[in-house]
Amino acid sequence: MTTPQTLTDGLTDPEAAERFVEDLAQRDPRRAEKLSRAGALRSDVLTLVSYSPHLAATLLQHPDHITWLERKRVSTVVRGKAELLESLARFSMTNSQVEPHVLLARFRRRELLRIFLRDIRRLATIAEITEELSNLADAVLEHALRLARQDLENRYGTPLEVDDKGRSKPADICIVSLGKLGSRELNYASDIDLLFIYSGEGNTSDTGTRGSVTNREYFIKLAEAVTALVGKQTGEGAAYRVDLRLRPHGRVGPLAMSLADTTRYYTGEAAAWERQVLIRSRASAGAGRLYRAFALAVEASVFSSDIPVAVALKGVRESKQKIDTSQINAKGINVKLDRGGIREIEFIAQALQLAYGGRDPWLRTPHTLIILVRLADRRLLTEAELTELSDAYAFLRRVEHLLQMEHGLQTHTVPRAPERLALLARRNGFAEATHFDAELHRHLNNVHRVYERIFAGELGDPSAAGETEKGIEPVLPPTVADDDEPGSTGTATSINTLAAQYPRLAEMLAARPAAGERIEQIKAESLSGGYKPRLTEAVNDADNLKNELSELRRSWSEILLGIVALDAASEINSIESKRLQAELAEAAIAAALDITANEMRRRRPEWSGELALAVMALGKLGGGSMDYDSDLDLVVVHGDVADEFPDDMTPAQFYSRAVEIFVNTLSAMTRDGSLYRVDLRLRPYGSQGANVIGRAAFAEYISTSAAIWELLAFVKLRGVAGPPELAAAVETEIRNLIHQRAAEIDPAELAAETRRIRLSLEQRRIDRRSSRSIDIKYGEGGMLDIYFAVRYLQLRDNLPDTAENRSTADTLERLGHAGSLTADQLHALTAGYNFLAELDHNLRLTVGRTTRLPNANPAALTTIARRMDLPSSDTLLQTLTQHRLNIREAFDRIVNK
Numbered sequence: 001m002t003t004p005q006t007l008t009d010g011l012t013d014p015e016a017a018e019r020f021v022e023d024l025a026q027r028d029p030r031r032a033e034k035l036s037r038a039g040a041l042r043s044d045v046l047t048l049v050s051y052s053p054h055l056a057a058t059l060l061q062h063p064d065h066i067t068w069l070e071r072k073r074v075s076t077v078v079r080g081k082a083e084l085l086e087s088l089a090r091f092s093m094t095n096s097q098v099e100p101h102v103l104l105a106r107f108r109r110r111e112l113l114r115i116f117l118r119d120i121r122r123l124a125t126i127a128e129i130t131e132e133l134s135n136l137a138d139a140v141l142e143h144a145l146r147l148a149r150q151d152l153e154n155r156y157g158t159p160l161e162v163d164d165k166g167r168s169k170p171a172d173i174c175i176v177s178l179g180k181l182g183s184r185e186l187n188y189a190s191d192i193d194l195l196f197i198y199s200g201e202g203n204t205s206d207t208g209t210r211g212s213v214t215n216r217e218y219f220i221k222l223a224e225a226v227t228a229l230v231g232k233q234t235g236e237g238a239a240y241r242v243d244l245r246l247r248p249h250g251r252v253g254p255l256a257m258s259l260a261d262t263t264r265y266y267t268g269e270a271a272a273w274e275r276q277v278l279i280r281s282r283a284s285a286g287a288g289r290l291y292r293a294f295a296l297a298v299e300a301s302v303f304s305s306d307i308p309v310a311v312a313l314k315g316v317r318e319s320k321q322k323i324d325t326s327q328i329n330a331k332g333i334n335v336k337l338d339r340g341g342i343r344e345i346e347f348i349a350q351a352l353q354l355a356y357g358g359r360d361p362w363l364r365t366p367h368t369l370i371i372l373v374r375l376a377d378r379r380l381l382t383e384a385e386l387t388e389l390s391d392a393y394a395f396l397r398r399v400e401h402l403l404q405m406e407h408g409l410q411t412h413t414v415p416r417a418p419e420r421l422a423l424l425a426r427r428n429g430f431a432e433a434t435h436f437d438a439e440l441h442r443h444l445n446n447v448h449r450v451y452e453r454i455f456a457g458e459l460g461d462p463s464a465a466g467e468t469e470k471g472i473e474p475v476l477p478p479t480v481a482d483d484d485e486p487g488s489t490g491t492a493t494s495i496n497t498l499a500a501q502y503p504r505l506a507e508m509l510a511a512r513p514a515a516g517e518r519i520e521q522i523k524a525e526s527l528s529g530g531y532k533p534r535l536t537e538a539v540n541d542a543d544n545l546k547n548e549l550s551e552l553r554r555s556w557s558e559i560l561l562g563i564v565a566l567d568a569a570s571e572i573n574s575i576e577s578k579r580l581q582a583e584l585a586e587a588a589i590a591a592a593l594d595i596t597a598n599e600m601r602r603r604r605p606e607w608s609g610e611l612a613l614a615v616m617a618l619g620k621l622g623g624g625s626m627d628y629d630s631d632l633d634l635v636v637v638h639g640d641v642a643d644e645f646p647d648d649m650t651p652a653q654f655y656s657r658a659v660e661i662f663v664n665t666l667s668a669m670t671r672d673g674s675l676y677r678v679d680l681r682l683r684p685y686g687s688q689g690a691n692v693i694g695r696a697a698f699a700e701y702i703s704t705s706a707a708i709w710e711l712l713a714f715v716k717l718r719g720v721a722g723p724p725e726l727a728a729a730v731e732t733e734i735r736n737l738i739h740q741r742a743a744e745i746d747p748a749e750l751a752a753e754t755r756r757i758r759l760s761l762e763q764r765r766i767d768r769r770s771s772r773s774i775d776i777k778y779g780e781g782g783m784l785d786i787y788f789a790v791r792y793l794q795l796r797d798n799l800p801d802t803a804e805n806r807s808t809a810d811t812l813e814r815l816g817h818a819g820s821l822t823a824d825q826l827h828a829l830t831a832g833y834n835f836l837a838e839l840d841h842n843l844r845l846t847v848g849r850t851t852r853l854p855n856a857n858p859a860a861l862t863t864i865a866r867r868m869d870l871p872s873s874d875t876l877l878q879t880l881t882q883h884r885l886n887i888r889e890a891f892d893r894i895v896n897k
Helices: 014-027 029-037 039-051 053-061 064-072 081-094 100-120 126-156 215-231 259-267 272-277 288-302 309-326 342-356 368-377 383-407 418-427 433-454 462-466 480-484 490-501 503-511 515-527 531-540 545-568 574-603 651-667 695-704 708-714 724-743 747-765 783-796 808-817 823-846 858-867 873-894
Strands: 160-162 168-170 173-178 192-198 256-258 281-286 613-617 632-638 718-721
Touching: 014 029, 014 039, 014 053, 029 039, 029 064, 039 053, 039 064, 039 100, 039 383, 053 064, 053 100, 053 383, 064 100, 081 100, 081 126, 100 126, 100 215, 100 383, 126 173, 126 192, 126 215, 126 281, 126 383, 173 215, 173 288, 192 215, 192 259, 192 288, 215 256, 256 259, 259 288, 272 288, 281 288, 309 342, 342 368, 342 383, 342 433, 368 383, 368 503, 383 418, 383 433, 418 433, 490 503, 490 515, 490 545, 503 515, 503 545, 503 823, 515 545, 531 545, 531 574, 545 574, 545 651, 545 823, 574 613, 574 632, 574 651, 574 718, 574 823, 613 651, 613 724, 632 651, 632 695, 695 708, 695 724, 708 724, 708 747, 708 783, 718 724, 724 783, 747 783, 783 808, 783 823, 783 873, 808 823, 823 858, 823 873, 858 873
Parallel strands: 192 256
Antiparallel strands: 160 168, 173 192, 173 281, 613 632, 613 718
């Protein structure tokens, strides 16, 4: 079968695409024929195989992956660990005859198709790609841990330990990741460096088939089993190569150690380089609480304020020199280990972290790009150096990824052979190999120059390491104790005291050391509103996509800082805070649409029209309020096609590409951070649907295909950006159709389905083993009880949202007036909602994004209780319990239990 010339035009390796098409036609003629007629999918598949013979082999070995890719190729968001775990569970059920270690390897290779496609299409930043690769590894490890644990418990019973009160309880384990996985920067072909830490000593329960063993023996067997499941080679390779050599005592150490023993090792006999490794560490699977306890215990040993700057730099440089002498490679430039490579960027970051992190906790973040920004904020790097290092990191990591995905091998070496070098250059977007080579050396030279500058003072004057070529001294933030120093101002005392209570505020101030001095101005500007013109002006001052994203993030961050500071100081209440955050979100969405239009015009100069895209919000923003760390649940709708589009693109393709840029604008992680997590999964047809839908198609879907759970979700649909006439028309039309559909459904069926959906979410999200943990959203009597009850009644009794007020509190009041709720139900749900909404807001402000009460953090509970005008955390818990009981009773009665 011959591939038409037009299908391979523009591909980096047309011959590879031709071979793939011919091989597929021989192996699966029907699928090959179908692929030849699927324009966009065909383009993506041929692009993939022209970049990666490794993935071409995957598709030929499993042609059904092409059908899967057709559904997943339009995804524009980073999939988290939980979502990937669900996919892995479904994959496991449909491949139940496959051995577990083969299944894990096969699942990983399938997911790489989707991730690498986004990578080579440049639909995600390097930080997003490495984050998703890390999430994939986390999901595989979690699944392997569950399988291995179930098998061992069948054999030996449950491992038990004794708590401080002498009570027996199940022992637990945490898989701690180090290195690139530890900092969420995993490569396509990275080893994964792991530690296994279990909670305590004891014995198993002797309920298995082989009797009781010690916890030590049990957890060592568990570590062996997980390593085998993840790392065993198959005909399709292993899921990952697992490296356990960084564990305490290295190769001779036990595969798993107790929390107490692991902590003693790292706070005692561990070498300096071993503690340096812990800079990039986190919990990848198992009990995250064990890692948090471990990290807290060893933090002072990793980031010591007693180590002189020169000593910290010398230790890191010696580690680098050992790598240099052991990694001599004459076959080509090693983008990881050669002079100016990725390792030098990582060691610059880690050296300065070790040198200054003991006095500045804000410098203790593991991610390379994030720490580079923070080092520049502290003047430990200049802005020029930050740009050079960030750009070099992105360039070198992309080169590394292309090298590794060619054949699925762990390689970092740029080939010298002219043909292979020319192919690599084309894959990197360079027409000539000489241009690619020049750019590569420019980045390597920039990195090494900074590296030499940082370590210049290592054996001489320690202060030299913190100077720039312009003589700027490092700026470290004041501590809270500085408030008592003579000359400190009342404003400084106030803001620093608040920062000590609210980690969110502390981190935002740490990012902007000068902001504390003008915090009153920032607060006043945030309180005055008018965010849309501020963000629009910031974007208009930029001249390219990179600068537009940067300016948008900086302006957005300052506005949010003002809201957080007002909130922490109790100068606004939670309702006002959420209203301001909703206004900020709408302004950011509008600015993102402007950026999208600008970028589409830059990419397609022949197009000069306007974007007919209406952004429709669901969830919190749909209800007219936002809160800290809330996702943006969006549906994007395009209007009637009237503009001229590029000749080589259909309107659907044009709008789809525009939405990819739009989502990337809001959610992409750049050196200036990200704005929101954008969730398009509630769109028509879910993950199988396009990322944008036409107005008529949206209406047709709601009229004929939407399930009851979708009707419940779309009750809160609200137009928040785009052409006002289009957004308003879509909102009105869809709302009317939703209530028409609901009127045709038997109320008993509507109630039963509402209850089923709500309880299924509760079952899926609640960990029954953590019975002490209270989940105020998903748990029994949580906020979802209220949301589902309210939306069910709106549908049953035809009570649409009004334009004036869409809040849950207002809707409850309207339902009471309409007779949809009894007086007791109205009181239970209103009082419960007000309490839970206030609690949720203060959790987000005080602790962060969580739906669970921080039982292990009494200081946070006390702060939250005080903010809610409650005398103690015990009163908080008692009041919460009573509201949850009342809410669940009302919910049960409403949905006819």
